[in-house]
Amino acid sequence: MKIKPPRQAQEWSYFSHRESIGKALSSPGIRPSKKTHINCGSSARMAGNVCANVDHIRRQGRWNNTTINGAYLTKLPREWMRSKAGFTTYGRFFYIARAALNPPTSLCKKLFPAIGE
Known part of the structure; x- marks a missing residue:
């Protein structure tokens, strides 16, 4: 399986983005419920693991308090x-x-x- 990235000057459509992430994840048997936002949650949790300030993480992702606490960070x-x-x-x-x-x-x-x- 080969994923072809779009040309630099061409905007990547939502469908193409979702489809390519889906192919990359399904190859090893991963079936996530979220495809296009999978990196948002993992990057927020990784920043939290190294004790980054929640306000800094929220600003970096341009999330409001409900989004970051409800979807991207653990509740612990x-x-x-x-x-x-x-x-x-x-x-x-x-x-x-x-x-x-x-x-x-x-x-x-x-x-x-x-x-x-």
Whole structure:
């Protein structure tokens, strides 16, 4: 299957855009309900994953609050979840001090009996 992009000077019609995305997604067996807006949601979620400000994401996509919160971002309270997991609620810091602790050998032997072999 080969998808032919339109010439640079030619405007791409909605139908052609939808059809080419549909072909690209159906090839590996993906059947999305949204084709032409699939990148909008994924780019908004990716920006949210790296702690981008929701207002900045909304402005970049030119969305109103209802659209971005209802269609493109997850409904999970990201800052609250980060704080409960032991992360800071700002920036891209993913270090948890407790991950540097070594569990006692007795616990390791109970969990992994073959660890000494």
